[in-house]
Amino acid sequence: MxxxxxxxxxxxxxxxxxxxxxxxxxxxxxxxxxxxxxxxNAFNKQNDNERQNAFFKATFSVMGHITKASGRVTEDEIAFARGAMKRWGLNQNTTTIAQQAFNQGKQEFFDLDKQLRQLKSSCFGRHDLLQMFIEIQIQAAFADGELHPKERQILHKIARSLGISARELDFLLDRIVAGEQFHQGGAKTPQQAKTQLENAYKILGVTSNTEHKDVKKAYRKLMSQHHPDKLVAKGLPPELMEDAKQKAQDIQAAYELISAQK
Structure with missing residues (x-):
């Protein structure tokens, strides 16, 4: 008392x-x-749960909206969404919620602006979390191997709504494509090794002419933005932690590859 x-x-x-x-x-x-x-503490925990739920629902509804932008949802895009649900270890209940959100996003009446306003409000002051959100949407847009003009248009709209500049979006587009190739690629031949190194530079947002101290600065900034524990603390649903870990691992590997060349 x-x-x-x-x-x-x-x-x-x-x-x-x-x-x-x-x-x-x-x-x-x-x-x-x-x-x-x-x-x-209970009040803050309730806010964290609301933020995670808003992020989770927005992730799949906007993903569905993007995949339908080109006119039809391809098998590769469906496979990406299903793969995300499996990779994130969703249980039956959360899988159902994700599927419903994805299907809602594909509907003609889907209100993208409203969904983005709710997401931005829930993630106010958490730029890193919003960046993680748009990175997932970029990956979804590239799921079929190409970026349709309408998908690009929606990505730019999402970026503007979330306070992400066109320049920053272009950087994310280059970095994510390079990241996918870097993660999947090997270095069995000299040409493959060259391509792998070029992708490593793009992941960090630097060039071969960038001084090592600036490469290190870029690396530290990206690692801070993509640290899984920090993102979860800011409201990233725990189910998405594996994606954050993978991005952090790719950033680390890219930095180590570049450092070995300096």
Whole structure:
């Protein structure tokens, strides 16, 4: 039981207005003690859950909207969505929610602007989380091996709505394509080794002429943005942590490959 608010309220009230002041001070102190009794941890946990749910629903509904942009959803795009659900280890309940959100996003009446406003509101002040969101959407758009003009148009709309510049989006597009090739590619021949190194530079957003200190700076910035624990703390659903880990591993591998060449 909290009493210090009542004690100080009574004392200050008595000094200011004797008995009447003491009564008022006691009442104000009681209200203060009640306020101090609020479980802020539970409140913050509720906000985190709401943020994760908003991110999760937006991820699949917007993914469905993007895949339908070219006129029809391809088998590769469906496979990407299913693969994401499997890769993220969704249980039956969350898989159903994801499927419903994906199908909702494909509908003509889907309100992309409203969905993005809700996402931005839930992730206010969490730019890294919003960047992770658009990275997932870029991967979905490239699922069939190409980027349709309408898909690009939607990606730019998403970026503007989330406060991501066109320049930053172009950087993300180059980095994600390079990341996919870097993650899948090998270095069995000199040409493959050259391509792998070029992709490593693109992942970090640097060039072969960039000084090593600036390469290291870019690497640290990207690792900070994609650190799985930081992203989850900011509201990334835990199911998506594996994707964040993979991105961090690719950034690390790209930096190590470039460092070996410097």
């Amino acid at each position: 909290r009493i210090w608010g009542k004690v100080f309220g009574f004392a200050l009230g008595f000094m200011a207005g004797r008995i009447i002041g003491a009564i008022i001070g006691l009442w104000l102190g009681h209200k203060f003690d009640q306020g101090m009794g609020i479980d802020f």
